[in-house]
Amino acid sequence: MAVPEWLRLRRAQPVAPEEAAQWTKCPGCGEMLYRPDLAANVWVCTRCGHLFRMHAFDRISMLVDSDFTEIGGDLVPSDPLGWTDKVPYPQKLQRDRDKSKLTEGVVCGFTSMGGFAVALGVMDFNFRGGTMGTVVGERITMLFEQARERNLPCIIVTASGGARMEEGMLALMQMAKTTLAVRRFHDDGGYYISVLTDPTTGGVSASFAFQADVIVAEAHAAIGFAGRRVIEQTIRQKLPDNFQTAEFLLEKGAIDLVVERRELKERLVRLLDYGVGAKSVSANGRSAAPQPTETRA
Amino acid sequence: MNVIVEREKGLLELEQRIAELKAQAAHQPVDLTAEIGALEAKYGEIQREIFGTMTPWQRVNMARHPKRPIGTDYLAALDRFDELHGDRHFRDDHAIVGGFAKLRGRRVVAIAQDKGRDTKEKVFRNFGMSAPEGYRKVIRLVELAVHLRLPVVTFVDTSGADPGIGSEERAQAEAIAQSLATLAQAPVPIVATVIGEGGSGGALALGLADRVLMLEHAVYSVASPEGAAAILWGDAGRAEEAGTIARVLDTVDRALGTLVTVPTPTLLDRRYAKFRRIGAP
Numbered sequence: 349m350a351v352p353e354w355l356r357l358r359r360a361q362p363v364a365p366e367e368a369a370q371w372t373k374c375p376g377c378g379e380m381l382y383r384p385d386l387a388a389n390v391w392v393c394t395r396c397g398h399l400f401r402m403h404a405f406d407r408i409s410m411l412v413d414s415d416f417t418e419i420g421g422d423l424v425p426s427d428p429l430g431w432t433d434k435v436p437y438p439q440k441l442q443r444d445r446d447k448s449k450l451t452e453g454v455v456c457g458f459t460s461m462g463g464f465a466v467a468l469g470v471m472d473f474n475f476r477g478g479t480m481g482t483v484v485g486e487r488i489t490m491l492f493e494q495a496r497e498r499n500l501p502c503i504i505v506t507a508s509g510g511a512r513m514e515e516g517m518l519a520l521m522q523m524a525k526t527t528l529a530v531r532r533f534h535d536d537g538g539y540y541i542s543v544l545t546d547p548t549t550g551g552v553s554a555s556f557a558f559q560a561d562v563i564v565a566e567a568h569a570a571i572g573f574a575g576r577r578v579i580e581q582t583i584r585q586k587l588p589d590n591f592q593t594a595e596f597l598l599e600k601g602a603i604d605l606v607v608e609r610r611e612l613k614e615r616l617v618r619l620l621d622y623g624v625g626a627k628s629v630s631a632n633g634r635s636a637a638p639q640p641t642e643t644r645a
Numbered sequence: 646m647n648v649i650v651e652r653e654k655g656l657l658e659l660e661q662r663i664a665e666l667k668a669q670a671a672h673q674p675v676d677l678t679a680e681i682g683a684l685e686a687k688y689g690e691i692q693r694e695i696f697g698t699m700t701p702w703q704r705v706n707m708a709r710h711p712k713r714p715i716g717t718d719y720l721a722a723l724d725r726f727d728e729l730h731g732d733r734h735f736r737d738d739h740a741i742v743g744g745f746a747k748l749r750g751r752r753v754v755a756i757a758q759d760k761g762r763d764t765k766e767k768v769f770r771n772f773g774m775s776a777p778e779g780y781r782k783v784i785r786l787v788e789l790a791v792h793l794r795l796p797v798v799t800f801v802d803t804s805g806a807d808p809g810i811g812s813e814e815r816a817q818a819e820a821i822a823q824s825l826a827t828l829a830q831a832p833v834p835i836v837a838t839v840i841g842e843g844g845s846g847g848a849l850a851l852g853l854a855d856r857v858l859m860l861e862h863a864v865y866s867v868a869s870p871e872g873a874a875a876i877l878w879g880d881a882g883r884a885e886e887a888g889t890i891a892r893v894l895d896t897v898d899r900a901l902g903t904l905v906t907v908p909t910p911t912l913l914d915r916r917y918a919k920f921r922r923i924g925a926p
Binding site: 423481482483485486489511512513515516517518519520521522523524525527528529530531532535549550551553554555556557558559571572573574578579582583587591592597600601602 | 806808809810812813814815816817818819821822823825826829830845846849850852853865866867916917920921923924925926
């Protein structure tokens, strides 16, 4: 898989030079895995099939054809509550920025997939557990607003623990803000696909993640509203292993389909294709559906 | 144990003493004005001490004060209320009560979260924590309001959505997400009032509105207990409580009065802008 230029540039500095950093232990089977091999295998353990939680950049490079133009990347959160628990909130943000090389918990932008021009947002669990604060809410909202203006379909890959506690009410209200943006986009004929990855819970699952026209879940992902521990504490008994998995939700009828990671791009491109004719003419007479570009194979 | 109720005990004793003195003064030719004045001053002092500087936990206890009016008290105080049950799919959720109503002569659809008052009621209402069918009842009632062009009035009071196995099996997240989405584009005026606890997404699912009112001291919170709060009920008699409910309903009515004259596209644009601003750079 060709690494896009924008990603190569961003990756050029941060990657550790030591050979040791090239090896990762699989949490599933304990096998030592060579990172380039792991990356080539879309971050699935070559031995046991364990799914690593993907970095947003890796996810983007796995999905896009070539270019990706990020929007809202310079937005960073303030500290509205002056929040401090063990560590002051600004310090936590800095730590996660250093660790993840991300400026916030979601990367949004415009790209193409299988030749279809598309708005793409990818959340990253490595940044404050993918929680939605003001900046995540703002970037998602911007993406839907701009996708609506440009008549492009929108794909959001979710991974989130829910609303971000450190930003309190402002974080909660991002559920309302993103919902309004999704509804506007939808009512104007926009086509929206969400991809729920491990884990998708709380305020994100209870807003834009479950408001898509088509809801795809990555195989084995944990998806739900309340966290597993909260439920176990409430009912005081152990939950079955498959509880809140993508497969469990599929059986209960809550999602459209479950897709294996290595097949994700191909499947998404197929799903995008169905949006070409469907509800393609919006109120202003322009097409709101994806348009194949000339580069399409 | 409710920490506010405990702290209020001294206040209630004083209140009783003042009432007794007043009754005495009315029937006997003794001037008790000075005594009554002194007790009232002391009462004010204690009141300020208790409610002036509340810790977050005390605020939560205020929001959960057993004497606060709950959702169905507001519904009962409407001119008329005709409950409509169920989500048409699975069952009738008792933590959310809704239906047709008349508010100050105006036809509306009213929806309230209700925690229940005594133990039996609390269990019946699942402590105000809705399962997905509760939010799906909200969706269908709002759709009904849109169909009949009726404004929607909601009363928010919950520590959060129900965190149980059944709720997850029936897709709690989807139910809340769709409740939000329905309120987002409903082409009728919506007024939400936080009457107790506005706890997390389970509260916001009834709170995406053109006007969001909150009772004094009220706090909306991103997660259930921390940071909630509200109004002073401990020393209020039933009559005063009814007066307060009436004032809340008057305020809701005034808000609706200004909203019903707004053209629908403008209404929806303003609703969008209201939430769009939050957290924008």
